[in-house]
Amino acid sequence: MAIKTEPVMINLGPQHPSTHGVFRMRVTFDGEVIVDMEPIFGYLHRGIEKLAESKTYLQNIPYTDRLDYVAAMSNNLAYVLAVEKLAGIAVPERAEYLRVIMAELMRIASHLIAVGALLNDMGAFFTPLMYMFREREKILDLFEMVCGQRLTYNYMRFGGVSHDIPEEFTPALERFIDEMPRFIDEYDQLLAENEIVLARIKGVGVLPADKAINASVSGPVLRASGVKWDIRRADPYSVYDRFDFEIPTGKMGDIYDRYWVRIQEMRQSVRIIEQAMAQLPQGEVRTRVPALLQPPKGEAYARIEAPKGELGFYLVSDGSPKPYRFKVRAPSLLNLTVLRDLVIGWKLADAVVIFGSIDVCMGEVDR
Amino acid sequence: MTKPLSGLEVARQIGERFPDAVTGSDETAIFVHSEALLKVAHFLKESLDLDYLTSITAVDFFDHVELVYHLTSIEKNYSVVLKTRCEKDKKMDSVVGLWQGADFQEREVYDLMGISFEGHPNLKRLFLWQGFQGHPLRKDYPLDVPGGWKEK
Numbered sequence: 001m002a003i004k005t006e007p008v009m010i011n012l013g014p015q016h017p018s019t020h021g022v023f024r025m026r027v028t029f030d031g032e033v034i035v036d037m038e039p040i041f042g043y044l045h046r047g048i049e050k051l052a053e054s055k056t057y058l059q060n061i062p063y064t065d066r067l068d069y070v071a072a073m074s075n076n077l078a079y080v081l082a083v084e085k086l087a088g089i090a091v092p093e094r095a096e097y098l099r100v101i102m103a104e105l106m107r108i109a110s111h112l113i114a115v116g117a118l119l120n121d122m123g124a125f126f127t128p129l130m131y132m133f134r135e136r137e138k139i140l141d142l143f144e145m146v147c148g149q150r151l152t153y154n155y156m157r158f159g160g161v162s163h164d165i166p167e168e169f170t171p172a173l174e175r176f177i178d179e180m181p182r183f184i185d186e187y188d189q190l191l192a193e194n195e196i197v198l199a200r201i202k203g204v205g206v207l208p209a210d211k212a213i214n215a216s217v218s219g220p221v222l223r224a225s226g227v228k229w230d231i232r233r234a235d236p237y238s239v240y241d242r243f244d245f246e247i248p249t250g251k252m253g254d255i256y257d258r259y260w261v262r263i264q265e266m267r268q269s270v271r272i273i274e275q276a277m278a279q280l281p282q283g284e285v286r287t288r289v290p291a292l293l294q295p296p297k298g299e300a301y302a303r304i305e306a307p308k309g310e311l312g313f314y315l316v317s318d319g320s321p322k323p324y325r326f327k328v329r330a331p332s333l334l335n336l337t338v339l340r341d342l343v344i345g346w347k348l349a350d351a352v353v354i355f356g357s358i359d360v361c362m363g364e365v366d367r
Numbered sequence: 368m369t370k371p372l373s374g375l376e377v378a379r380q381i382g383e384r385f386p387d388a389v390t391g392s393d394e395t396a397i398f399v400h401s402e403a404l405l406k407v408a409h410f411l412k413e414s415l416d417l418d419y420l421t422s423i424t425a426v427d428f429f430d431h432v433e434l435v436y437h438l439t440s441i442e443k444n445y446s447v448v449l450k451t452r453c454e455k456d457k458k459m460d461s462v463v464g465l466w467q468g469a470d471f472q473e474r475e476v477y478d479l480m481g482i483s484f485e486g487h488p489n490l491k492r493l494f495l496w497q498g499f500q501g502h503p504l505r506k507d508y509p510l511d512v513p514g515g516w517k518e519k
Contacts, residue, residue: 042494049479050503213441216420216468229441235369301437301448303421314424314435329422329437337470366494 007035010348014043018121018352021362025339025351032347037340041333044366052326057083057158057293060326065152067328068364070113073106073143074306075364076156081237082302082313083158087295092284095160096239100276101173102143102155103238103304104269108180109139110307111220111262114359118259119191121356122200128190135183138176145169158293160286173277180270188263192256201255205342205354208253215337219309221358224261225253231305243275255357262359292321308332308359328367332360370445371395377415377447381407396435396448404451405460408436412465416440417447420466423473425480427506431455432482436462453482461486479504 116132250257309331
């Protein structure tokens, strides 16, 4: 005799340790299996796009820090690239290299959180995350040396960066670069050789390549599905065309591949920083740009490969000191497009891990 | 390097297929009629392999809203910018059927700019709560509401 059952609806979030911020999933279950999921956004909506229209171009740099606060340096970079494109500002060579070094350090720091938090979601409560924080701490120390801040850096400026690196930065960075590959091996050993971890993430939440492209997914999630698309290579900005690095791609697009791609990208970032340090030229770090910058009428779209995917800024100028339109193409929001399709058919504990493997930052999703 | 395709050249190709669709073009962008947007988008996706919808932006110009579609071809590595002029009270055709990535972006445009999309499977506000009055990204949205921000 068939037992009559009814679907059960459960609210996951907005306050939940696995949602990495204030994100809510309204999940419908049939027994233990997810049959439907609706993501609900907006708990961290601060209206940054509207706010930016009432501030000058320079005043908007600190706001970009607050978008993806786990990778603030990358947001700075994308925004200043857009304004430089709009106003036609040249950047000194040394500043370009410093930008690349900071962006790659930021990528390592962001991926460390992504990988650590993923394990946190799987139930390895905070121990692996603290291993990752050990190295992230060193990166934050480096950032503190160059700009005095540890979370919201406000470091990039139109036509360069705010400060040159201090004397103690180079030896500290060299020490970090020296140690980092060993630490990455350590994470990989601890995690990828752990049978419980593998059982939870191999073959779970598979995202096929064509679906990923159709849903505008970008960054490590897209590459884990086997699409070799990295803005640093496909559309090089700054001086990325001068470095030798590989683009790791996954095979099937499951959680393991997303994890693996991030681990490999950290290794490649270390390589890029090594080359950038070796090539770092002397000279100015900033061109003179008026504080009340008034770009000519027009529009510009600049994009970078942020740790979470393609981060783009679309700016429209009407010739005044304030942007007429300030739009952020947030990779975190667009990567969540596929979340519903990924979690259907899996259980609640898997949904938490699948969500963690996409690696979103709610500051960027809700803006 | 992602090559931005010349708007003039792409507009010529669209014009051969749909003579009335294009309203103008320059080196960077193609302007199309809002009614023709869906068929032009379909044509671009099929014939030029523009398989990746980078972003949808709405810009308020007081009397109308301009919708900007950034399209990219991942395989061939080039990009096209498609623009359309949309009256504020008119409905647009949704492109979710072509690119799933338009789902949240169209909801965002609807939420903050107040443009409705016909054919969208779930057109609800994305960030603001259901029942919120007005569309904040519009230029005429009043900022001096009780509790709102005021310029000194």
